Every structure is written in structure tokens, then in C-alpha cells.
Amino acid sequence: MNACWPNSIADRIFQLYMLDYLDGWQILAVLLLPLIYLCRRPIKIAYFNILQSVLKRRVKFSDCYIGQLKYVGGIDISFVKDDAVHACISLVVLDIESLETVFSRNKMIHMTCEYIPGYLAFRETPHISKLLKKVRDDCPMFYPDVLIVDGNGRLHRKEFGLACQTGVTCDIPCVGVAKNLYQMEGCLRDNEHKSAIDKLKSPGDKFEIRNKKNTVIGCALRTTAASTKPVYVSEGHRVSLDTACRVVAKCSKYRVPEPVRLADILSREALRQSEKS
DNA sequence: GCGACAG
DNA sequence: ATCTTGTCGC
Numbered sequence: 001m002n003a004c005w006p007n008s009i010a011d012r013i014f015q016l017y018m019l020d021y022l023d024g025w026q027i028l029a030v031l032l033l034p035l036i037y038l039c040r041r042p043i044k045i046a047y048f049n050i051l052q053s054v055l056k057r058r059v060k061f062s063d064c065y066i067g068q069l070k071y072v073g074g075i076d077i078s079f080v081k082d083d084a085v086h087a088c089i090s091l092v093v094l095d096i097e098s099l100e101t102v103f104s105r106n107k108m109i110h111m112t113c114e115y116i117p118g119y120l121a122f123r124e125t126p127h128i129s130k131l132l133k134k135v136r137d138d139c140p141m142f143y144p145d146v147l148i149v150d151g152n153g154r155l156h157r158k159e160f161g162l163a164c165q166t167g168v169t170c171d172i173p174c175v176g177v178a179k180n181l182y183q184m185e186g187c188l189r190d191n192e193h194k195s196a197i198d199k200l201k202s203p204g205d206k207f208e209i210r211n212k213k214n215t216v217i218g219c220a221l222r223t224t225a226a227s228t229k230p231v232y233v234s235e236g237h238r239v240s241l242d243t244a245c246r247v248v249a250k251c252s253k254y255r256v257p258e259p260v261r262l263a264d265i266l267s268r269e270a271l272r273q274s275e276k277s
Numbered sequence: 278g279c280g281a282c283a284g
Numbered sequence: 285a286t287c288t289t290g291t292c293g294c
Binding site: 117 | 281282283284
Binding site: 077079080081082087115 | 285286287
């Protein structure tokens with residue numbers, strides 16, 4: 001059963017309202033979101049489509065940093081096996097030069113929305129934005145300058161995936177990193193794609209991924225010498241694809257960039273600890 | 278309508 | 285997302 005109200009919804013509406021992201025009708029639209037979580041899948045999808053297109057108008061696929069890039073944040077959510085509700089979300093903040101953890105926080109949550117491919121953001125963004133807001137209030141000195149989430153940004157059917165929605169909702173520069181290719185028309189795991197992967201020889205090598213409309217929406221990036229399989233990097237918000245790739249390449253010791261990797265380890269560990277007690 | 282499908 | 289040890293190779 002997912003018949004419960006997301007307790008973050010008030011925060012979310014307020015946040016969007018304050019950022020001047022929503023007019024009257026759109027506020028109504030977001031107010032209805034918890035009700036929509038209870039509806040059937042086709043209704044959810046129709047509604048999510050509308051919200052995506054509303055929020056998409058705010059996304060910026062260009063570099064607009066304020067100040068210097070110092071802290072990189074990573075977000076990940078881990079789940080309990082056979083339990084669709086209980087999960088743990090972790091935020092890790094690293095110094096981009098030394099790659100040392102300067103801050104981390106995790107929190108037990110319960111998911112209110114099922115996973116629908118293409119609409120991952122509606123499942124994860126409420127929790128991410130809540131955690132970020134808390135960090136911004138409690139320890140603003142460690143608030144990340146750029147955030148890496150594990151999920152796509154612009155590399156998405158509607159060019160508006162998790163990283164975009166998180167970036168826009170929280171108004172933070174955001175990069176999307178996916179471990180698998182999100183397949184859609186014009187971008188498939190076919191032989192052409194596989195042969196392009198084979199051409200990636202050294203860390204930092206990448207190739208563009210294009211839309212059906214021939215727009216560059218993301219990159220396959222080889223992060224280390226050891227990993228044959230690339231990660232898929234795309235713009236989230238307030239970063240260009242070029243910058244996104246540079247940030248990801250810079251903080252990759254292993255295939256998955258450190259912030260996301262450490263967040264994954266931390267949230268998994270926290271989940272195991274809470275299971276014992 | 279059917280299949281594919283980030284986490 | 286989750287289950288899951290060792291093992292082969294640089």
C-alpha cells in the first residue's frame with residue numbers, strides 16, 4: 001500500500017512557490033500530487049507528464065556557478081529487500097580536489113510513490129529536497145556547490161529526468177549519472193552503441209548520445225582504466241554537459257564517481273544497522 | 278496494443 | 285533498487 005501522504009509535500013510547495021516556479025494553477029497542480037500518488041498508474045503518468053513539462057521550463061543547461069567549485073555532493077537511496085516502503089537516503093559531500101569526505105548525513109525514509117520508469121524523479125526528489133533543505137539550514141558551510149545524483153538528467157524521454165527535477169526543485173547545480181543506459185527511441189543498446197563503447201580506451205574518453213531529434217542529450221563516459229562499461233552523464237540543472245563530464249571524471253576513482261559511490265555505501269550500511277536493532 | 282524500462 | 289563468492293587477470 002502506498003496510501004499515505006508524503007510529509008514533504010508542504011515543504012515542496014512552499015519551496016516552489018518561494019522560488020517563483022509556480023503560478024496559481026500550478027500550485028493547485030502540486031497540491032494535488034499526494035492525491036495523485038493514490039491514483040492508478042495511467043492517471044499518475046498523465047499527471048507527472050504535466051508537472052514535468054511545467055518544471056522543465058525552469059531548467060538551465062548552461063554553466064551558472066556562483067563562486068568557485070569546491071564541494072561536490074552525492075545522493076543515493078537504498079532499499080530493504082522485499083520492502084517497497086522502507087529506505088535510507090544518504091548525502092555525502094566531498095572536497096573536489098582531495099576527494100575527502102567533509103560531510104555526510106543519512107536518514108531513514110518511507111517511499112510514497114512506486115517506481116515508474118521515466119518518472120523516477122517523483123519517487124526520489126521529495127526526499128532529496130527535504131534532506132538538502134535540512135543541510136542548508138543546519139550546516140550551510142557544507143552545502144554542496146554541485147550535486148551528483150544517480151539517475152539521468154537530460155538523457156531522458158522528455159529531456160527532464162531526476163537530475164533536472166532535483167536541480168530545479170532545489171535550485172542547485174546538478175549532474176545526472178546513470179549506471180545503465182536509459183533506452184528510448186533513437187538511443188538504444190544496439191550494436192552501434194556497443195561498438196562506440198569499444199572505442200573508449202582511456203579514462204575521460206566519451207561519446208555523445210543523441211535524441212531522435214538529433215539533440216545531444218548526454219554522454220557515455222569512461223571513468224577509469226579498469227572499467228570497460230561507461231557511465232552515462234547528462235546535464236541536470238545549471239551545468240553544461242562539458243562541465244558535467246569534467247566534474248564526473250574528476251571525482252572518479254572507480255567506475256561510479258566517489259560522491260555517489262560513497263553515498264551508496266553509507267546508505268546501505270545505515271540500513272543494515274537499523275535492521276539489526 | 279505491445280514491449281522496453283534510469284533507480 | 286535487491287540477491288551474491290570467489291575468481292580470473294593486470
